[in-house]
Amino acid sequence: MAVKIALAGNPNSGKTTLFNALTGSNQFVGNWPGVTVEKKEGRLKDQKDVMITDLPGIYSLSPYTLEEVVARNYLIHERPEAILNIVDGTNLERNLYLTTQLLELGIPVVVAVNMIDVVNKNGDLIDTQQLAKALGCEVVTISALKQTGIQEAAALAVKLAKQGQALPPAHRFSPKVEKVLDAILSQLPAEIPSEMQRFYAIKLFERDDKITAKMNTVPDVGALIQKAEDELDDDAESIITNERYNYIGSIIHQCYTKKNQSRMSVSDKIDSIVTNRWLALPIFILVMALVYAISMGGWSISIGTLGTDWANDVLFGEWVPGAVDAFLQTMGVGGWLASLIQDGMVAGVGAVLGFVPQMLVLFFLLCILEDIGYMARIAFIMDRIFRRFGLSGKSFIPMLVATGCGVPGIMASRTIEQDRDRKMTIMTTGFIPCGAKMPIIGLFAGALFNNSAWVATSAYFIGVAAVIVSGIILKKFKMFAGDPAPFVMELPAYHIPSASNVLRGTWERGWSFIKRAGTIILLSSIVLWFLQGYGFVDGVFQAVEDNNSSLLALIGNAVSWIFYPLGWIGDMAWKATVATVTGLIAKEEVVNTFGVLYHYSGELSEAGNEIWTLIAADFTALSAYSFMIFNLLCAPCFAAMGAIKREMNNSKWTLGAIGYMCGFAYVIAMIVYQIGGLITGETPFTIFTVIAMVLLAALVYLLIRPYKESRTLEVELKETAKV
Template sequence: MKVALTGNPNSGKTTLFNAITGKIEHVGNWAGVTVDKKEGDIKKSLNKSSLSMTAVDLPGAYSMSPFTSEENITRDFVKNEKPDVLINIVDSTNLNRSLFFTTQLLELGIPVVVALNKTDMSRKKKTVLDVARLSKALNCPVVETVSTKSSQNGLEELILKVVEVRGSAQSVPYISEKVDFSQAQSVQSSDRRRYDFVKELVGKVETRKIKSNQQTRQDAVDRVVANKWLGIPVFMLVMWSVFSISQTHVGPLFADILVGWIDGFYVLVESLLGGDVSPVLKALLLDGIIGGVGAVVGFLPLIMVLFFMLALLEDCGYMARVALVMDRFFKKVGLSGKSIIPMVIGTGCAIPGVMATRTIKNERQRRTTAMLTPFMPCGAKLPVIALFAGIFFNDAAWVGTSMYFLAIGIIILGALIVVRITGEKNARSYFILELPEYRFPSFKRAAVSTMSRAKAFIIKAGTIILLCNAAVQIMQTFNWQLQVVAEGAENTSILASISSPFAFVLIPLGFGAWQLAAAAITGFIAKENIVGTLAVVFSITNFIDTEELALISGSADVAGIMGLTTVAALSYLVFNLFTPPCFAAIGAMNSEMGDKKWLWAGIGFQFGMGYVASFLTYQIGSLFSTGSFGQGFIPGLVLVSTLVGYVVYLMKKGDSKTSLKLSVSAKGV
């Protein structure tokens, strides 16, 4: 049997779903975390019946008339797929609004069980609820639940009730008389009566000690963190601590230990192989597979700490406040405050980040946000940042932090350009967002989510990244005649001949070596590959603990091996961070944009932006550090000017569209 979880946004559907199925779907304390439906089998320990039960988690909706596209999913599923039972998760701190949707669900003819969730929070506010009376008035079972708790959470009783009501016919407590759905007036007046019914009902079953429009401590906190002047510094401080803890303080501590183990493993395998194995095979196994994958896995602790910190951030309720603070700035560049949420999620991984754009109502804002979110350095780019900061900048914290702020700068610039090209400079859209209550973030939930993401990372390292590194190792060992390339003739390898043409284009950016081009190319498969490929092509196995490098590669000077100046290294970092994301994220962009023209424009824009930013970094940096421009300045300048000129042309064209639209609307009036 199929059980669908429905309810208002942020009522705790996914938390309840995770609790009854044992799955680890993404949760957060703001409206609109879940944008797609998820399925899972209900745990045997909860399901006392002999039936097999599947739960379907649906995106939150305020009513059966959808407003955003993810609400459509909910309505369509409930109406078309006919689940056997609906669990309606009701936020017990906001019955007045939630029960409106409940009354709509009760009319569908599918048995409903109400899960009165977050009862710990309503109890804390000393709100008393008459559950028996509520159940009687609604004509359906009502179970009190606290899905964040692991025991005595009411979930067993909930599932019991679900089995009980299956196939039963519940009589509708409130019958909306014949509604003519083609008449907006008729729908509205019936909905109004529905609200009257809810209001009367809540008046009977709820006794509040604190009136909901009273000022609370929560509101006082809002006045600080979302303050006109303090809002931005607070946000910067929060993000800075997230990154400095993961990248400079706690992360590297664990990374050192892990890298020690990986090196030990390398040495162990080397001794096991002995001297009889062919050198080609030995190099493939040691340098290609263990070295390449090890270089990537070594950064796992940094990524895990980052994921942990982000999970805490998403859990406490701060995200909605960031959207509030950013709204007025993002509005100026044609985006919405909601655009910041995908970007913050994007610092973990661009794919869920891009998917989170679905809660943005305005199509152009949604597509622009999907196009710009991947500029935010994701968890997979973290190893690249950490690597370059470690090797070339002596682990300076400013390198990582400045990359995030550069990303924000690029996003704002990108948004400005897009809004002018589309000619919607004067388009206005409303902003409304629910402010969830703050709560102390759960370390357990954050740890669980971190472990599941770490697992995904390890699987990725053991599959895609392993294969890529092996392929890179093979391609650099052999030439096109399939002979092993001689020492000193590395330029004749398959890998070198494929990546050399690309390297040529990269000369004006300061890194025209084929090895670096190859790493940038494999980065499109997965960004972690950049580190893996660099490890393979330069035969370096350890990027983190450079003291131990001497043991393995015979040199402590990774920077020397790569042959990059500090400025060129920064430029290479900028290039890898701000060119298009990995293919998987491009796929997510494709599905959220739903338009090929936007997709290709987006990818083109990302390439152009990465190239220009990298060019400026290298050439201006060179001018300051050496007194003259770097290599390939003139041809690079020609290319960059062409790119910029084309964008300016498109913007001018967009402007004329704007004035055209204005004159049309002027005539309309």
């Protein structure tokens, strides 16, 4: 039977880094039963009988968030043989709050003080022997990033797990509180195990309904608790919180020595600049502009673009088609089958895979920013901005995740406690350009904007602007009204990025992109090849030379009129419409569709400019930008829609979210094309211009409209409270 060890700790304490180091590739990722919180398990390297469960990052065992409920339920009901508690040594006091609660569960605990290398570098000193004595458990020092001491910590946890006996927690509260706890202990139901009785007594003192509701008998201790609250002049939960911090403070005084209390750390000095009230946002804009310039720009530093040019010109322009053509000739394959393989599968999938170098460079740079600790600062910076528009600062975390993929971005909204804030985050996270949308930007940036890095940068900030505008508008309706949830987040110390963490994160995101190209996109390429290669000519179904006579054109033309106000007109109207519709399968399909359509009658040149020329002939710069905006802001791919359905858990809310995104995208794209065209002289003054102006006026009105619904809700809540 496998030994179960739980990995517990605060967010940003290095828990995930330690989990990856201990388990390597022996990891299993899924969801916890009954809830949509990610579950990570893995077998300890060289010890297949030891299973490590990476619990969600939490600050306490109080049921404030879904993550805390999941972690607590696992520890109480699954009862792992040991807990490996990761503690950030640079923020010992805050992290020990969770430790004191873990020790009350009656499970053997090993406290691993992480980032000891940073502690030592700062000249600080942690007396681990004194800390172990004060806590009543084993304490070791590690550096998960540098992988020092981690095997010893794991071995100690396995040893304690096999011994199977936990020491009683060493910490005690004040005499008045302990007296109440003793009285509660004497009345606990007999079915509660002795090693967990103190945990339950404390939870009863705190009036934790989610714990007491599961007990067969609830002790009548209300009078005792009320007396303690009266004597200490505070509510029961705050009393316990204060008692814990008083105890932790005494520990810190005994075992932690800071070299220079007044000296600012390196992280503090950096933060004084990058989180500065006036400099933070410009620095953030410059950082993101540099990221997109390196990954997708047209400059000498644009490594991603160089890789994509090589992939399009050489790999999928010469090598792969040449190798496939030689193979087909050797096998004697020709006719429609050869066309299917070359023009459908190779051209379609190759049009998407050609953007893999840009994706990998983008993911690599984002992983570096995440690993050094800057992403957490971005969340802090954006919180100050978002709260001005009625959005929770926590809403930006899913949006950061969504830069890689919208699916985990939407799923990350689970950390938001308030239902209305969570739903609004789900409805707006899809506006952020994910990795799958980057090929769309890259294609049009190359075809019509001379590989301008500002096109990619503007796409990102259009997504952020859409989130902000939506937040202002939606917050003024009753269903979303109210103050946003408070933002609480630990800012980790800056450190040199771990090569293994960065490469692992880059590969996981990049491989997800590649897998979709090899599965969904491959199958849809075959369907697209058939639809654009066959049609009715003079009433006869046959292969067509001109894809304007194809089934695909027939379908596209039937619905393309909807997009005329967005500038999708002429021969390209049905192509743009079909590309948008197939983009619902996967956003990479937009480029794939153009690849199939424009590659049907010829191969790419060595420079890979033929498809750009054909697109540039069909689109103007303004209509291309309108197309790009609509596809960036409209409904996400089917996988992301499924994530919305899971997170909303309601069909009406799901349809409402998808409908809102499509409607918002249509309005913005129409305003850009119609009013922009009127300014540049590209479009005449028509009824669509009037409609665009009315929509713009309505948008401005919704932005400046007073928060009537919010005030109405506030009055209703006050009246309800009186009753």
